[in-house]
Amino acid sequence: MDVTVGVIGAGIIAEEHLQAVEAVEGLHALAAADIDEQKAEKLAERYNTKSYTDYRDMIKTETPDMVIITLPHYLHKEAAVFSAEQGCHILLEKPMALNTAECGEIIQSVRENRVQLMVGHIQQYFQENRTAKQIVEQGELGSLVMINETRHLPYFTRERPRWFFEWSKAGGGIVMNLGAHCIDKIQWLLDTKVSRVMAAMTYKGEEPGVAVDVEGSGLLFIHTEKGIPASISLSGYEVVPKQVTELIFTNGMMKVEIGKGVWVSKSGVYEKVASTKEISPFVRQLTDFVRAVKGEGTVKKSGPHAKSIIEVLEAGYKSHEQGEMVSLPPERREDQP
Ligand SMILES: NC(=O)c1ccc[n+]([C@@H]2O[C@H](COP(=O)([O-])OP(=O)(O)OC[C@H]3O[C@@H](n4cnc5c(N)ncnc54)[C@H](O)[C@@H]3O)[C@@H](O)[C@H]2O)c1
CATH class of the missing domain: 3.40.50.720 (NAD(P)-binding Rossmann-like Domain)
Incomplete structure (x- = not known):
């Protein structure tokens, strides 16, 4: 049936x-x-x-x-x-x-x-990210030492539904919305949780007729329980659109661009990895x-995983307000399978 x-x-x-x-x-x-x-x-x-x-x-x-x-x-x-x-x-x-x-x-x-x-x-269902996860797990590039994630896209556009610009309805701006994808991707790729976060944001978005009170950019420095640091750079003003994840290993690098492909370098030059046919994520x-x-x-694990992402984002907003690094509570790590 x-x-x-x-x-x-x-x-x-x-x-x-x-x-x-x-x-x-x-x-x-x-x-x-x-x-x-x-x-x-x-x-x-x-x-x-x-x-x-x-x-x-x-x-x-x-x-x-x-x-x-x-x-x-x-x-x-x-x-x-x-x-x-x-x-x-x-x-x-x-x-x-x-x-x-x-x-x-x-x-x-x-x-x-x-x-x-x-x-x-x-993010877990895009072919490029699945290929990247396989490469991380194969370990051919040595030990992973850091991840740099960049997402720039015009956020304050006419096409975007107005509720995205109100904190009470969206829970935040570009960090809440796109940062959720980035935190998911990092935790899933590395099969680990974020343990602490430091963040700085700006609140300069404007929309005629809407009281915009959400952030339009965010820079996050995070640390994972596996000891691998990551940076997440998000901006939504007048930007040149970009969506790139770079993973840096002891023996090479990997670049992931959704919709474009995955590249690996073992000797200072990126070479595109052959990919399987894309199915709609x-x-x-x-x-x-x-x-x-x-x-x-x-x-x-989907509910606890998704909740852990909101915990990281909450810690990010708190870090921005307090101007210091925020650690995630240890009980969070115990109760997440
Ligand atoms: N996975 C992705 O890549 C992705 C992409 C875009 C959006 N999203 C997420 O999808 C969700 C929706 O985003 P969207 O861009 O489609 O927003 P949207 O504003 O286009 O769609 C939301 C719809 O809900 C309706 N609505 C509002 N209140 C309602 C109510 N009480 N009862 C019934 N309907 C109601 C609105 O009229 C609107 O049509 C958000 O959580 C957003 O973050 C995910």
Whole structure:
């Protein structure tokens, strides 16, 4: 029997998820819900589903096996907890929630209601990052000594939904939004957790008609439990777009650019690594989740992993405010599998 799906939030990223639903065998999209009736109807029309303006009605009426939550960050917790209470498995967009307390509530509700939760940390599903992880694990380049991650993209654009610029709705700016991807990538690539963070940010974003109170740039210096340091440089002003991860080893270097490729150097010159055919990361992600829903796989670390990312981001904001390095509490390391 097909696994049935309801989509909560019919905004920009919902489309990627519905395309993935169409591409994964054994899935059937029932309905899409958005508080904006036109958006819900438009998406429903394109994907031949029903539309709702209230996701609670959608879940109660359609009783989908799983939901995909693509709401603004401040609504992640309430929608995830409601969905879990209704017995729906949950694929929840990143970042998991506004803060660690909300992440804890989601994890507890998912456990109590015995549903599967995956937080959509999509970086793990890009072919370039998977190739990079294999190279790190093979150890051919020697010991990894540091990672430098750079992401520049125009953040304060007309196309970006306005809620991204309000702290109360987004939980932060470019660091919360894109930093979540960077922290996920580093922790996943190295199979470790961040143990301390030092950060400096700027708050100079402007948008006509919006009281922008989120940061537009951030520089983070982090240390992992494996003793490997990393820098994350994020900026969203008038930039030349760039998205590059460089990993520095004792016997060489590796460069990773999503959508472009992976390069390795053993003698001072980068050479491109042959890559396998790219499959949509959203299809890969959903395939993994559906296997878990069917009891054929597991996503059991996804909630704690996603919560650990919010913990690092919270520590980053605290470090910026206090002007000093912030250590993550030791109990965090004990309770994360
Ligand atoms: N994985 C990725 O690469 C990626 C990319 C973009 C966005 N995201 C994440 O996806 C989420 C959504 O981002 P987006 O860019 O699609 O935002 P968006 O604003 O385009 O979509 C959110 C939708 O939720 C709707 N909404 C608001 N309140 C609602 C409510 N109470 N009930 C029902 N619908 C409601 C809005 O009308 C909007 O259509 C965020 O968590 C964002 O960080 C992830």
